[in-house]
Amino acid sequence: MAKLSENLMAVLRCPVTGSTLVQENGELVSTANGPDGTPLHYAIDEGIALLLRPEQITA
Numbered sequence: 001m002a003k004l005s006e007n008l009m010a011v012l013r014c015p016v017t018g019s020t021l022v023q024e025n026g027e028l029v030s031t032a033n034g035p036d037g038t039p040l041h042y043a044i045d046e047g048i049a050l051l052l053r054p055e056q057i058t059a
Contacts, residue, residue: 002047004028015051016040 004012004023012021012028017040019032027041028049034040043050043057050057 002026002044004044004047004049008049012049012051014040014042016053021049 014030017032021028030040
């Protein structure tokens with residue numbers, strides 16, 4: 001699990017809510033609830049934050 005730098009975390013924002021993100025268990029989690037009332041989760045792949053919803057990511 002790659003830990004993102006503090007400098008990067010200071011500037012990253014959730015693309016949906018605009019809130020800050022925190023790193024938890026290998027993913028980024030928004031600090032504000034999304035449209036469905038729960039925090040949004042974003043994957044980190046090889047140290048790169050994928051700030052797309054899972055349905056927007058195509059393999």
